[in-house]
Amino acid sequence: MRLTPRPGESADALALRAAVVGAGAPLPRTVVNTHHHGDHTYGNSVFAPEALIVGHDRARAEHLAAGHQLEMIWPATDFGATEITAPDLTYSERLTLHVGGTDVRVLHPGVAHTTGDSVVWLPRQRVVFTGDLVFAGGTPFLAMGSLAGSLRALELLRSLDAETVVPGHGPLTDASAYDSTERYLRHMAALAAAGREEGLTPLETARRADLGEFAAWRESGRLVANLHRAYVELAGEPEGAPLDIPAVLRDMTVMNGGTPILCHA
Ligand SMILES: [Zn+2]
Numbered sequence: 531m532r533l534t535p536r537p538g539e540s541a542d543a544l545a546l547r548a549a550v551v552g553a554g555a556p557l558p559r560t561v562v563n564t565h566h567h568g569d570h571t572y573g574n575s576v577f578a579p580e581a582l583i584v585g586h587d588r589a590r591a592e593h594l595a596a597g598h599q600l601e602m603i604w605p606a607t608d609f610g611a612t613e614i615t616a617p618d619l620t621y622s623e624r625l626t627l628h629v630g631g632t633d634v635r636v637l638h639p640g641v642a643h644t645t646g647d648s649v650v651w652l653p654r655q656r657v658v659f660t661g662d663l664v665f666a667g668g669t670p671f672l673a674m675g676s677l678a679g680s681l682r683a684l685e686l687l688r689s690l691d692a693e694t695v696v697p698g699h700g701p702l703t704d705a706s707a708y709d710s711t712e713r714y715l716r717h718m719a720a721l722a723a724a725g726r727e728e729g730l731t732p733l734e735t736a737r738r739a740d741l742g743e744f745a746a747w748r749e750s751g752r753l754v755a756n757l758h759r760a761y762v763e764l765a766g767e768p769e770g771a772p773l774d775i776p777a778v779l780r781d782m783t784v785m786n787g788g789t790p791i792l793c794h795a
Contacts, residue, residue: 540611543576560584560627562636563617564661564698565644566593568600574615584627585617586638588646592674593617603779603791639663639683641676641770643698647683651690658692664707666700668748670714672759673778676769681715684708699748714744718753722760732757733781751785754778 533551535544550557561578563571563585571593574583585593593616600609627634635651643662650659662671663683672680687695687708695703725735736754744750755778762771783790 542610546573546576557581560629562627562634562648562650562659563589563593564650564659565589565647566596566616567644567662568596568598568609568612570661570698571615572600572609572612574617575613578615578618582619583615583617584619584621584625584636586646586648587620587622589644589648590616590620590646592644592646637686639679639686641679642683643671643675643680645675645770647675649683649687649690651692653690656691656693657696658687658690658694659696660687660698662698663687664695664697664703664711665748666695666697666703666707668699669744669750669752669756670711671749671752671755673752673755673773673775674770675759677715677719677756677760677763679769681712684712684715714747717742717744718756719760721753722757722764725757726761726764732761733784736781736785749791751782751791754781754785 533544533548547557558577558581561574561581561583563574563583566585566589577583593614597614598612600607621636622638624635624637627636632655633653635653637649637651639647639649641647647661647663649661649663652658663680664687665671670680688705692705695705695707697703697707721735721739722732725732730738732754735757739753741750741753758773758778758781762773763769779791
C-alpha cells in the first residue's frame with residue numbers, strides 16, 4: 531500500500547509509517563507514552579494527529595519543557611525531522627483504554643524514573659509494560675526521578691503479578707527483573723549514604739564504588755547520576771526535585787573515561 535505524504539511530513543516519518551503498514555500492522559489509533567524521554571516519544575509525530583497520544587499530566591509538561599532534548603545531549607547525531615508532539619490526552623492517577631476486547635490500564639506509579647511515568651497493564655493477558663522503571667540488563671537512571679519513588683514503583687509492579695514484563699529497554703523478562711533492579715537501588719543507596727557521610731561528592735563516591743554484580747550491566751556509568759539523586763533525597767529534597775542535568779552529564783562523561791555518553795541512535 532502506498533501512503534499519501536501528509537503536508538510537511540519528513541521522508542523519515544513517511545518511511546516509518548510505511549514500514550509499520552508494510553509489516554502488516556495497522557497504524558495505531560492510540561499511542562501511550564510511558565514518560566517524556568525522547569527515545570520513547572520522538573515517534574509521536576509520526577503517528578499523530580491520526581493517533582491520540584496518551585500520557586501522564588507531568589509527562590506532557592516535561593515533554594514540552596524538554597523540547598528537542600536528544601539533540602541537546604547528542605548534537606552530532608541526526609535524529610531526523612522530529613516535531614515535538616506531547617500527549618494530547620493526559621491523566622493524573624489512572625485511566626483505562628478499551629481496545630477491541632482488550633482492557634489497557636494506564637497507571638501512574640508516582641515519581642520514579644521521571645515525574646510523569648506510566649505503567650501499562652493488560653490484566654487479562656497478564657502483560658505489563660514498565661517503561662524505564664525496568665531496564666532488563668541495564669542500569670536504572672534516576673536523574674529525573676526518585677530513588678524512594680522507584681522502590682515504591684517496584685512494589686506496585688509486583689502487586690500486578692504479571693507473567694510477562696516488557697521493560698523500557700532490553701529483552702522481554704519476568705518479575706525477577708524487579709528483584710535485580712531493587713538490589714541495585716539498595717546497593718546504590720548504601721553507597722550514597724556512606725559516601726555522603728564521609729563528605730565525598732557523588733563523583734568521588736562513584737569512582738571508588740564496587741558495583742559487584744551490577745558492573746556488567748549496560749550504562750554502568752549511570753551510577754554517578756543515580757548517586758546525585760540519592761544525595762539530594764538524603765538532604766531532604768522532595769522526590770523529583772530537578773538536578774543540574776548538565777553537571778550530572780559532565781560527571782557521567784568523567785565516569786566514561788572522558789568520552790560523552792554513547793548514543794545508540
Ligand atoms: Zn527514560
